[in-house]
Amino acid sequence: MFDDLKEYLRDWVKRVLTSRLFVLAVVFCLMSFTLIMRLFNLQIINGENYQNEYTSMTEKVIKTASTRGNIYDRNGNVLAYNELAYDVTIQDAGAYKTDAQWNTMLYNLVSILNKHGENAQTSLELTIDHDGNIAYTSDTASGRKRFLRDYYGLKNVDELDDVDGKYPSDITASQLLERMKKEYRLTLGDDKSKDGRPLDKDGNPIDVSDEVALQIVGIRYTMRFTAFQKYESTTIASDISDETVADILEHSADLVGVNIQESTIRVYNESIYFAPIIGYTGKVTSERLEELKAVNDDYELNDVVGRTGIESSMELELKGKKGSTTAYVDNVGRILSVTDEVAPVAGNDIWLTIDLNLQKGIYHILEKQLAGVLLKTIVNQDEKDITYIDSSSIKIPIKKAYFQLINNNVLSIDNFASEEASDVEQQIYQKYESSRARIEQELKNELQSENATPMNSLSEEMQAYMQYIYSYLSSNDKKIVQKDAIDTSSDTYQAWKNGTISLREYLYYGIASNWIDTTKLNIQSRYSNADDVFTALIDECLQDLEQDSAFEKLIYQYLINNNIVTGRELCLALYSQNVLAYDESEVNLLRVSGEEYAYQFLMNKIRNIEITPAQLALDPCTASCVVTSAKTGEVLALVSYPSYDNNRISDSTYFAQLNADQSLPLRNNATQTLKAPGSTFKPITAIAGLEEGVINSSELINCTGIYEEVSNPIRCWKYPGFHGPLNVIGGIENSCNYFFSEVAHRLSLESDGTYKPEKGLEVLKKYATMFGLDRTSGIEISEATPSISDTDPERSGMGQGTHQFASVQLARYVTALANRGTVYNLSLIDKETDSQGNLVKDYSPTVAATLDFNTNTWDCVQQGMRQVVTNSSTKRVFDGLDVHVAGKTGTAQESKKRGNHAFFISFAPYENPEISVTVSIPNGYSSSNAAMVAKHVYRYFYGYASLDDILNSGALDASNERINGD
């Protein structure tokens, strides 16, 4: 029986093992086992990770912006604050399912916006131009490609123009709009059941205009970016009017998901005076974002941050702390539940050391002083009739001023051609048109002629056009002429330089010597001959010039110079274009008068600051002034002329206009403009001489009029006269070049009497460094780095050489002269308070160095500077001022053709210095102009003149006379 069982079992095992069903069973078991293993891995081993991954995927922290801190002046006047604004936002709340529902709602919304003159602002880079055509708004071709990439939902622009033609990049703007209208079913397509057109109140479909369609598809397109972040709302209109707000709220039942969101816009008071200091805010750049994130992880893409000035340097203090909402969201980002909310904390307020009224007054003083200089400089003469004397007394022909009206975009030449142009504008434009036709014909004739006239034999005007064409071809944008490849030793090049060949000849030479880049030309055949290349070159160039506004301006320049377009016409155009407020009697007078009156007229407008020095952008058009407290190192005023309105900086047209402005309003002339200081450096040389013991205070140096110890003799300004013996006080008072050359020379002598210029330079550098002139001044906004002269000790000692300082750096130096040796790190910031006004941090200027010089040294220098004001030729400027000022003028020549730079550094009262005033007028001709500004600043600061006095005065008196000794 046991054997039976064994037999049976063996049989069974054998049968099972050989059974094919058993094999299948094993396979199925393995499959189950695989699944269980997999589940074990997913759920037991990695289960927690998956749960965490899910939580982090669905937990969203939504940041809410904090209020940016205000900026005040030292007396609590608000300079920058935030104004409440209303934005329209839209969020997919799930209320609308079909295209028709969406389109109906958006149609209603867009209608409300348009009714109040607002437009939906979307990411759709399409617009309707003034001719009523659909056009792209993308800045560049690559910008458009990026936009199309986003539109097609591609990852990369390379995927555009695929083989199947699904993603064409050459789709026209109107084709794209049609495509989007179909996509969002704004038009009735082939499938009638899918009509998505908006419905009116009675349920009838509306065929929308392109203008409305553009906004509807634009909103829907923009919402696509948040399709999976439905907790985020999309802003479609900002800073809307109260009426629009009311209208939208009234219709909120039909506008589910549309919200009015409060936001703020930054507002700057007295913007023009403070823009160079405060700067402006804007969307954060990617580099800046990286920097800011490193110190504060609160920052995100799309944040608005300070871009320049105090707004930028005090960004972290002003910003505040963002609030946050923590929520769980579903797969499309709809909020399921809010778990945590943190309110934002407002940013801290910043108080500047600047005094609003002082800043404002000085800005106008500078402007009026510049106007005064221009009045003395612009003459009713032709350029050829003006004789050049020197760079202190250059005269500008009035025609140059007229031309500047066009050249610096005071008058818009586009408006001359517009349909609304006034009679006088049309008149100007007709003259331009006919001249242009003539000029183009002449250019063509000249360029196509086998025996073209050499440059020298052309009229000056034609030469200018030819030169323009050549520089256009070799410009960086074009690079058709490859300047680097030109053989400058060749005869042809020399002939071109000397003007003995024509442009045509020269370009033919270029084609032959391969410095003309033919690949950039529209040439049919690869084997073109030189004639073909030349023709293509000229055709392309002339075609481009039709759109070239610089060439257009060049033509206007000659039209004005040749009396074809007259000053009278341009002055009248000022009224047509509302540059000047309309004044009937003035207009009538201009109409009936001649050129002499036009000159008087323009000078009058300059005198009344109706046409500003900045608008004309002639020399001088810029100036700066820094006022510090001599006792504390606080900056009381830091003025740069010209300035801009930082409230308008986000307006791209305005920004472009500022960038094109030749007076460079975006540059801070007090901190960014570096110039040689001229004689304002002499006190440092005097101190170095006294402290190093190469002179003593009673020692006399005999000025002979010309200093001949150096290979290139230095003339004193009095040459061929001479000062005779002078001590150091007299040296400063008279700004004697001989005296300071001798001091600097002595500083360069070794103990054994050998002359070593490096030594003198080293000593001058040491003393300049003591006064902080080797580095930036410490103020909290960006500033150019100065440099101390490293060549020619004698000339360096007189403030020439390679010195380069900004006004604010000179201000730190003169502050130390005033307070006898305390060199401050200047500061623009008084204190930081929280939004409740509690003090967070008190800023006061730190002391960079205390200069421990002999009392006698300070006495000599200060007395010398006092005598500059009381005894020297500068005396005239300060006549009648009761404040005892000590100062030093300076003039630096950069170019013989343009006016000298004018400087004045000073402090007052002499007996117990309270403030320092530093003035710089680049190309301001004479340092007396800078001294004049300082005098007005003191008068104003010490109450001898009120702000109204300054505002109501016309251009300030200027003297382009030479100030002795600079």
Next chain:
Amino acid sequence: MIFDYQLRNYKFRILIYMILLSVLGILAVGSASNQDNSSVIKQIVGVLLSLTVCVVLSLIDYHRYFRFTTIIYIVCTGMLAAVLLFGRTTKGATRWLRIGGIQIQPSEFVKIGLIIILASFLSRNQEKISEPKTLGMTALICALPVGMVYLQPNLSTTIVICFMILCMIYIAGISYKWIAGAVAVGIPSFAVLIYLSLKGLIPFLQKYQAQRIMGKIFHSSSEFTDLNRQQDNSMMAIGSGQLRGKGLFNNTLSSVKNGNFLSEEQTDFIFAVIGEELGFIGSVVIIALYALLVYECLSIAARARDTAGRLIATGMAALLAFQSFANIAVATGIFPNTGLPLPFISSGLSSLLSMFIGMGIVLNVGLQRNNVNVQ
């Protein structure tokens, strides 16, 4: 004739397993649809209807179907042809027919039809099974319906059907020579083909085409991001269920299902809901139930009265095993994403009814077991 059967041979266990799976299915569908009554009621009605059909069929002698194999074949291919011609297209595939108000998926029924047809054909030709002629005929019979399923396109069902056919041919007793030959030739040549095509060494196949084909199979190219995300989210749901799951009908915020991240969660991805809400324990229970069902089918096959019965039971075992395996393998990311219903659980009448029909026939095979073996 019903009473000819010995009721003690009736495999009530199979009924119990199927009912358990169906009940779990109803619960899962209820949870997946956020307790949408109509979905749940539809599923309950479907289960009751299918169960009734199953019990009725279990009492009908399976040999009777063999007389109608031609008709069954014509009906199967006819339905598939109708799908291709007038079918409803969703998401790029045409798989459904609307008859009256009901939407059916013919390929589900074709599986059962093919089991009967093949069982009949292979059992009649059992002695000549390894002859090329017989194999050729088998291939010919299968080619038309399988081809039409493939064209819908429905690659996953095609693979399931092929697996089922191969299992039946194997059990029908095909010579191991054939199997060895197929393995010896097939696997290396397939490997070489893939290798060469990816290296760009096949003249008529460009490298990028090969990559595109591989990308299609393994969903690695960017056009499958949605499919991949579906699968990733499913894995996240299953994984986050951990040991015990988050519970059926839960309303926790930590649920992937509640966050709406699952798609097809009542049908092809219902296992994601099961994995998340019932956890590892629940998942293993479900896999165990499938394993038991498959075991019962195989045991019926082992004791079937004749080859035809054995083949039917084998076919159903293979179908059940492979389809449930493939579905869960997709949900857990073992297989690339492809749509297959989970037998007895996924909502959808066609799948439910066809599985119950198949099991009904298998039950009848079990009822007519070969008593000789038992003694």
